[in-house]
Amino acid sequence: MNQAFDIIIVGAGMVGAALATGLGQQGIRVALIDKAEPSAFDASSAPDIRVSALSAGSERYLDSLGAWHSILAMRATPYRRLAVWDETPNPLSRLLPPSLTEVEFSAEQLGARHxxxxxxxxxxxxxxxxxAEAEPEVTLITGRSVQDLAQDQRLARVTLDDGSQLEAQLVIGADGAMSRVRDLAGIGVTRDQYDQQAMVISVRYRGGVEDITWQGFYPSGPRAFLPLHSAGEQLPGECWGSLVWYDHPARLAQLKAMDEPALMAEIQKHFPARLPELTHIDARASFPIARQHARHYYLNRVVLAGDAAHTINPLAGQGVNLGFQDAQCLQGLLKEARRGGDDLACERWLALYEQQRRPANQRMMLAMDLFYHLFSNAIPPVHLVRNLGLGAARALPFARNRVARYAMGLDDKLPAPLQQMVNRLPGLGSL
Known part of the structure; x- marks a missing residue:
C-alpha cells in the first residue's frame, strides 16, 4: 500500500528541512526523505569544516520557522564588518594610494546590529x-534513497530503495547539485567548471573572537577569513576560525598533502598580514567550483530548490542564502495554491516561482562571474579598473551602503536606479 502525502521533499539538508518545516506549519502533509539524519550537536566538538555566512534575510526566515533560537543556543558568530581588498602586485598600483584598494562595510554604517x-x-x-521533526504534518523518512519517479495527471509516485512507494501531488527536489530527482524528472542543466578549486581549513588562532570577515584577492583567487567562536576554557585566549584558499587544483593538492607545520607556514606566508597568529589546524578539505543552472525549475509534478536548481561561485557565500530565498518563495506560493483549492503542482504557481527566482539567481550568478573574472588575473588594465572600482566604492558610501544592505538581506529591494541598471545587464538569457 502506498503512503499518501501532499508533498514529498527529497533532501533534508538546510533548504529541504526549511521547506518541510514551513510547509508543515501551513498544514500541508509532507514526507521528508534523506539517506541519513544529521549528527547530534556536541558543544565540546571542533567546528564543522563547512560553514556559511547567513545573511540577515536568512536569519529572519529561519526565525519565522522557529529554528534561529536553536542555532543561537548551539553556536553562531555574528560579524559586524566585512572587508575586501586587492593583493595583486602590479606596477599600476603606484597610480593609486593603497587606501583606495580596500573597501570595508560595517553594520554601524548600514544601520544594523550586525x-x-x-x-x-x-x-x-x-x-x-x-x-521539522516537531511538526505533526511532517513525516521524516531516513536511511532511504529515491530509486524511481513516476508522474501522471493526478499524482507523482516515488519509489524508495526498499521498494516502498510514496504518492503526492508534488515532489520537491532539494537534494543538492547532483540531484537524483532532477535527473529522474528529465530536467537538464548547464554547467561551467571554473579553473579554480576552493580549500577550506578549520583553524585555531590566538586572540579574541573577531567581528570581521575578509577576503584578499590574488591572481590565483581570493583568500578569506571567517571568524568563529571561542575555543573554550580548556584553551584560554584562543578562538576558532575558518580559512578559504582558492587556487588551481594542483596547488591545492600540494597544500592538502602537507603536514600541519608545513601547511601552517604556507598559510602564514601567503595569507594577508592581518591574519591572526595560528596555533592549530584541525581539518582541511577541497572541492571543485562550478556554475550550474537547471534548464527549468519545474516539470510536470516536480520542482527544484536550492543547489538542485542552481550552484554559483562561492566567492560571497551566497549559495545557501539563495536556497533559503527559493524555499521562502516556494513556501509562500504553495500556501496560496492550497488556499485557492488548486492542485499543488498547478503550473500557474510553479511558473510564478520560476519567474520570481530564476532572474534573481541569474543576477547573482552573473555578479559572481564578473567578480571572479575581474579579480582572477593580473592584466594591468584590468588591475587598474578593479582598483578604481574599489576606490569608487569608498568615495560613494551612500550607493555602496544601499547595495550592501540589499546583499545582506537588510533591504528587500535595490534602489530603483540601481535595479534598472541590473535589469539591463547582458548575459542573463544565457545563464
Whole structure:
C-alpha cells in the first residue's frame, strides 16, 4: 500500500528541512526523505569544516520557522564588518594610494546590529531538522534513497530503495547539485567548471573572537577569513576560525598533502598580514567550483530548490542564502495554491516561482562571474579598473551602503536606479 502525502521533499539538508518545516506549519502533509539524519550537536566538538555566512534575510526566515533560537543556543558568530581588498602586485598600483584598494562595510554604517552570522552547516541543518521533526504534518523518512519517479495527471509516485512507494501531488527536489530527482524528472542543466578549486581549513588562532570577515584577492583567487567562536576554557585566549584558499587544483593538492607545520607556514606566508597568529589546524578539505543552472525549475509534478536548481561561485557565500530565498518563495506560493483549492503542482504557481527566482539567481550568478573574472588575473588594465572600482566604492558610501544592505538581506529591494541598471545587464538569457 502506498503512503499518501501532499508533498514529498527529497533532501533534508538546510533548504529541504526549511521547506518541510514551513510547509508543515501551513498544514500541508509532507514526507521528508534523506539517506541519513544529521549528527547530534556536541558543544565540546571542533567546528564543522563547512560553514556559511547567513545573511540577515536568512536569519529572519529561519526565525519565522522557529529554528534561529536553536542555532543561537548551539553556536553562531555574528560579524559586524566585512572587508575586501586587492593583493595583486602590479606596477599600476603606484597610480593609486593603497587606501583606495580596500573597501570595508560595517553594520554601524548600514544601520544594523550586525551584517550576518557565520554558522556551521551541520548546526543549521540540525536546528531545522528539529523544527521539522516537531511538526505533526511532517513525516521524516531516513536511511532511504529515491530509486524511481513516476508522474501522471493526478499524482507523482516515488519509489524508495526498499521498494516502498510514496504518492503526492508534488515532489520537491532539494537534494543538492547532483540531484537524483532532477535527473529522474528529465530536467537538464548547464554547467561551467571554473579553473579554480576552493580549500577550506578549520583553524585555531590566538586572540579574541573577531567581528570581521575578509577576503584578499590574488591572481590565483581570493583568500578569506571567517571568524568563529571561542575555543573554550580548556584553551584560554584562543578562538576558532575558518580559512578559504582558492587556487588551481594542483596547488591545492600540494597544500592538502602537507603536514600541519608545513601547511601552517604556507598559510602564514601567503595569507594577508592581518591574519591572526595560528596555533592549530584541525581539518582541511577541497572541492571543485562550478556554475550550474537547471534548464527549468519545474516539470510536470516536480520542482527544484536550492543547489538542485542552481550552484554559483562561492566567492560571497551566497549559495545557501539563495536556497533559503527559493524555499521562502516556494513556501509562500504553495500556501496560496492550497488556499485557492488548486492542485499543488498547478503550473500557474510553479511558473510564478520560476519567474520570481530564476532572474534573481541569474543576477547573482552573473555578479559572481564578473567578480571572479575581474579579480582572477593580473592584466594591468584590468588591475587598474578593479582598483578604481574599489576606490569608487569608498568615495560613494551612500550607493555602496544601499547595495550592501540589499546583499545582506537588510533591504528587500535595490534602489530603483540601481535595479534598472541590473535589469539591463547582458548575459542573463544565457545563464
Amino acid at each position: 551584517l550576518g552570522h557565520i554558522v556551521e552547516n551541520s548546526i543549521t541543518q540540525q536546528a531545522l531538522w528539529q523544527t
